[in-house]
Amino acid sequence: MGEGKFYTTETAWCPGCGDYSILESLKDALNRLGKEPHEVLVVGGIGQAAKTPQYINTNGFCGLHGRAVPPAVAAKIANKDLTVIINTGDGDSYGEGGNHFIHNIRRNVDITHFVHDNQIYGLTKGQASPTTDLGQTTSVQTMGTMNNPLNPLLLALALGAGFVARAFSGDREHLTSIMVEAIKYKGYALVDILQPCVSFNKVNTFQWYSKRIYKLDETYHPSNKMAAMEKAMEWGDKIPIGIIYNQEKSTYHDKIGFLRDGKPLVDRVPDIEKIKEFMKDFE
Amino acid sequence: MGEGKFYTTETAWCPGCGDYSILESLKDALNRLGKEPHEVLVVGGIGQAAKTPQYINTNGFCGLHGRAVPPAVAAKIANKDLTVIINTGDGDSYGEGGNHFIHNIRRNVDITHFVHDNQIYGLTKGQASPTTDLGQTTSVQTMGTMNNPLNPLLLALALGAGFVARAFSGDREHLTSIMVEAIKYKGYALVDILQPCVSFNKVNTFQWYSKRIYKLDETYHPSNKMAAMEKAMEWGDKIPIGIIYNQEKSTYHDKIGFLRDGKPLVDRVPDIEKIKEFMKDFE
Amino acid sequence: MDYNILIGGSAGQGMDTLAAILERVLKRKGFEIFTIRDYMSRVRGGHNFIQVRFGNEKLWSHRDCLDLIIALNDETIVNHIGRLDAKGYIICDDGLDYIEERVIKLPLKNTAKSMGNTRVSGILALAAMFKLYGLDLSYVTEVIENVFDKPQVAIQNLKAFNEGYNLVESVYEVTSLQKDGNILINGNEAIALGALAAGCMFYSAYPMTPSTSIMNYLAAKMEKAEIVVEQAEDEIAAINMAIGASYAGVRAMTGTSGGGFALMVEALGLAGMLEVPLVVAEIQRPGPTTGLPTRTEQSDLKFVISASQGEFPRMVIALRTPEDAFYQTIRAFNIADKYQIPVILLGDQYLADYTTTVRSFDFDKVEINRYISNDKYKGDIEYRRYEITESGISPRIIPGKVPGKTVLVDSDEHDEYGHITESAEVKVQMTDKRMRKIEALKEELLEPEFIGTEDFDVLLLAWGSLYGPVKEAVGLLNSEGSVKYAALVFGDIWPLPVKSLCQKAPKAKTIINIEQNATGQLGAVIMEVTGIRCTASILKYDGRPISSQDICEKIQGGE
Amino acid sequence: MDYNILIGGSAGQGMDTLAAILERVLKRKGFEIFTIRDYMSRVRGGHNFIQVRFGNEKLWSHRDCLDLIIALNDETIVNHIGRLDAKGYIICDDGLDYIEERVIKLPLKNTAKSMGNTRVSGILALAAMFKLYGLDLSYVTEVIENVFDKPQVAIQNLKAFNEGYNLVESVYEVTSLQKDGNILINGNEAIALGALAAGCMFYSAYPMTPSTSIMNYLAAKMEKAEIVVEQAEDEIAAINMAIGASYAGVRAMTGTSGGGFALMVEALGLAGMLEVPLVVAEIQRPGPTTGLPTRTEQSDLKFVISASQGEFPRMVIALRTPEDAFYQTIRAFNIADKYQIPVILLGDQYLADYTTTVRSFDFDKVEINRYISNDKYKGDIEYRRYEITESGISPRIIPGKVPGKTVLVDSDEHDEYGHITESAEVKVQMTDKRMRKIEALKEELLEPEFIGTEDFDVLLLAWGSLYGPVKEAVGLLNSEGSVKYAALVFGDIWPLPVKSLCQKAPKAKTIINIEQNATGQLGAVIMEVTGIRCTASILKYDGRPISSQDICEKIQGGE
């Protein structure tokens, strides 16, 4: 854990937490992609998963709860050379951050969004998240969780996301390979990563997931939207993991000529003479 | 306009605005349902559409931009006898208010949500809304709207909404009949109402809509979710209007025994003796 | 007598349970208790500790000096031995290799292992502490049975307790002088119970430390009390829901900490503009932003006083003790209803989490006043939601409850009927109407509590949860030396009650504000309102609660 | 000479265009201009008006008394005739049945109809005004061609102008004394241009009156200036995006009004905690909440000064004139970069929307200082994002720009490396480090502008956009009577610069704060910081801008 260029110094996660595997897979993926620490920016909101930027030697931004996506997207706009990756929780991404989630899929900036989906609010000690299963009781949902769980994959598809996948922290190799594909994808890529929370989610345990997940194989073609939506709706006894949908789309940068071409914004020097010309508008 | 028990005194809308028809249909629908003004609560956020509560003689709540849904839902929880209807804009509902939209579909409180969808921010003079078509230029989207438009019907379906419909302000009778069904539906009902903004949306005009819309007929069965999703994705030369999906679901009140049964909360007297008993927890 | 026991270890070692058993047994025996909890913002590992102080007289705060340390790991000893009294003891496992004469090493782990349950080693240590202090076994069984849900676990722990009790000999002989008539409660539980007593039927919130325990308590009572507790999708929804429920006629409340309150700021103004009653609990933690999530600070005072654009009346009540929290929460609902304004209850992590013994709350004192005029408007009389009145308060009716009458509210400036207006005159009239409500409110403000002697030289100023430490400090200071001390501790804080202050301040040679923040916010507010300048400040902002000893040292150290 | 012309009608009648033609032609002729716009919050209908004041000397504000009314409907006459000078005129259509000797009825509608375009009746009236004032036709053609995008529309309007010019006879003979070397600009355009001049490359915002015109201007320049202008999904996203872009190394800004700012409060603290430079324009309108969306007020001062939980350094600059807005916006970026803090530019609807002639901005004065240390950290030297320094400012490098060096920022309390800490010591050190930045900042504050005579009796205090009205008022007051007046008008307002104030205040017999709010917020801030109490207040909060006449009357009326 402490080794390699993306080394971790110390974590505050519980022993046995699925977050460790996700962190290690992230490092593996970055290594496979040949990235250097300073070329990568890992962004989190607030929560257990959102501490990931603290535990990996890259640029890191731990912002506000629910607000991981806006700074990530803007950092990519400011510097297209950065590899921008969000690692944060289900509550952060789909709960408090729901509005940024839906609208940034529409924006399609070239970033990668890894959601550590433990189906619970971990850091605040176990309240229902938007993905908590129906009926699960918690300290706040004392009568059992009543809200229809949010299906992040289906939602992303409904909003036109071009890369949508699900992975499981318990299958590190599969997870790493999906991470690699997601980071390589040009545009907004969502990977919902099922992750046991050993302290607060006593329903969706490692065993619970292990029993249900199965890997999508070559017979599944992730290019058909309706098929992807049907696949995304599978949940219960059988839970598919793998790339549900993968389709090229023009990105935010593609649409704005001066961003697509030339140097990253951060390397440009403002052209004062040109700005001075604008005074003519007021003459 | 000024007549009937739901009378309007004065409006600040532009002549020719689609909001007028929606207001009149709303009154017709309430009349058909035999409602009295004091039994109804109309809620808006901020925007042109959101002024509807100002223009109808019912209880009215014009809150904050983007925040129509939370007070509406809570008012229904507080007093289940109220007929709670939201009339507000596309920007209000899907833009600033996006997070409440997605999570209140999951909550499924028995309210009705009429979105005056003029595909533009009217009150603030014509910026792109989440439903503005690709490429449309505005005072802010000077290079053309670049974000993939949000499909509210598909989104609602992806989140598990039980009643999802589209209507057009230009077909008053059809609109009224859908409003009646939506209000009668037990649970959260969404009607996205296409509405011309004569001042700021010069693309999606009355003519533009008239040419494209067609009514769903008896051959369409609004009970199949996958079919509904396919239907919801139709947009362009042909735009379906009508009830896309209609399925019974248990509501928020159904799930909480003490809300479902007995008097509305607002009519209850707190039982101080019972509360006093709780002190035992601390003895 | 006054003993102070620390239990320390890493998160997940069950210190909460040990402390709960200890304080409840002691309480039933008739002791007064004051327990603080020091947590890191993590679920497992790290270093946490709990300090249980007990005695025969009412305790107002924690104290630093320790009489006993129950160390579940080495770190506990290393971190806290500096505070251990020279005559104190440390109870720990004999596997720890710390050498010190005050250390009592016991075979905790081995005994636990031999009992077949390694988790009971803490209970063994606790039992040893009981014996050490000469406490008998009364109430132990009932409390342990109560604390553990599962009977077999309770039995195991009881067995362990008995084992542990035999591991040491008594050194002290501690007895209580009174009979138990108290409850043991923390600040957040007192707020929650106050809300229920006030008839609150709707609580919407989003989890945020250290406010979550209000929601937890209410959620646990949801069915019994028939209160809807709704976890909102975010804090914006939470407050807007509470406003919607209140508009519809039920008492409604939301709660959060500073970061969540930041998201509620726009809707706070909405309540002000719509004149919808609202109670908001803001339980402070150290900022800025995420800061130190599980620790304490008083740095949101100026923020909550001026939060939201424009100008409207609001009230801010700083909570001082759990008892105060209970009664003030009820009062907050009454004031919110009377003036149709938002009332903010300002707490902090210290008050939220410390548990202490207080007299059982007097429910006979609880009065509920709703100020609703439904009856008056039945019939032909016209209803105007924003009728301009002398007091500024307009009659309120509940939507749907008066046939023929509707209630229209609008966040745009509006006329008496709630209709949008652009009139310059109406804007002024409505602003004046709203602001007039402050005048009457000022008349019923509660003055800060005066502590100490009337012939003081030094006047201490503090607010909220510093009540306890300051009260103890004044006692200590006045028992030594010749300088005389007094204090004013503010509960009602905005509008600022100025009578006592203006009366006492001129008599003081020195005025010192004592606050848990870096800029002296109470000092600033007092300066703004009265022009009275504090001559010195004691400001602590390391996230840890200030103690009476801290205060005395800083004052005597000449700060 | 100093004339004041009102054009009134309902929204959608093209008054904007008429005023634009009028002010631009007058400007090119060499006149000084000051134009205010009074809009209702609606797109069509209602009653709106524009007042174009022009003269030969620099005009600092609007004035109430009118010399001419161009009435496009009856309501305009009814609403404004009370302000018309006894020798003034009203130009209107002869179809209006208002009878008054000052009314000049012209066949506007009929002539327009006969020209085949009813929309040109306003242009006819405008042309008549030109003739009435004896203004020649120079610049009319080029301005009209400029104002109308479509050539055929321009031609029609030109024709109409010539027709209208012949409808009346000249009464005045107005000429300008100078040559045009000015630009005609409003406050928001000046902010936007300032942002571009400062090298801002990222502007994210959500539409909100009266701030939207900043975004509109920047969006129009998006491709030419290569600035990304992003309409965010909400204000929370807007500010968090700006912080992300700034963290990544480009100058970034957001803008909004009070309600949107309320939603940005949490992230304002984020910028403070992360020490990421940020510029936020807050363009005030009357509150609370939605209030009067298209009107003016100065009621967010205390709000922005204390917004967000916890304590961190920020700067608030109140903008006084369009010229000030330009230069202060540039300075705001430099200060934000230097101290790594959020800087708030506080404007209001009055300043945002009034257009006035100012000297062309001097781009040679524009200095850009980024305070970035990338070069220093190339090589083997260790980088600590939050290095504790004497000034409190830690060296900043740009993520990705220094191989081998990474930049970690965290909203939790953190150590020098940006790693989360729970240490009490580090919390104190980091708070002190952040707060220390204020000390250096205080050294470079700009004192309020002093206006009037040094031997004053009465000292007026004001801030922001009241600069103009107060400046004119002081001139008027000192030209009459024996009481002597002076004023201090604050630009930098938080931290509050106190030198001039503490020097001048003791010399004043009376100190009056003049503000557009109901509670006297500047007065409160001054009291808090200095203990100086204003002896009287002039507070206007009806949503309409205060004029110099208003001020004089209130002062002389003994308020």
Ligand SMILES: Cc1ncc(C[n+]2csc(CCOP(=O)(O)OP(=O)(O)O)c2C)c(N)n1
């Ligand atoms: C504005 C705000 N509201 C609430 C919180 C408290 N909070 C911190 S993390 C969290 C939830 C974390 O859940 P999730 O995102 O699923 O992450 P996990 O801990 O499960 O990895 C909450 C509610 C906060 N920090 N800020």
Ligand SMILES: Cc1ncc(C[n+]2csc(CCOP(=O)(O)OP(=O)(O)O)c2C)c(N)n1
């Ligand atoms: C917090 C906040 N942000 C922005 C605004 C400004 N605003 C008012 S209405 C509106 C958009 C309205 O668009 P929509 O909801 O589509 O309604 P329409 O006017 O088109 O009917 C905006 C951005 C506001 N009032 N409050």
Ligand code: SF4
């Ligand atoms: S609480 Fe859950 S999510 Fe958080 S570190 Fe522990 S196991 Fe992981």
Ligand code: SF4
């Ligand atoms: S601006 Fe558009 S939406 Fe608003 S009233 Fe006018 S036509 Fe209707």
Ligand SMILES: [Mg+2]
């Ligand atoms: Mg989670």
Ligand SMILES: [Mg+2]
């Ligand atoms: Mg709209």
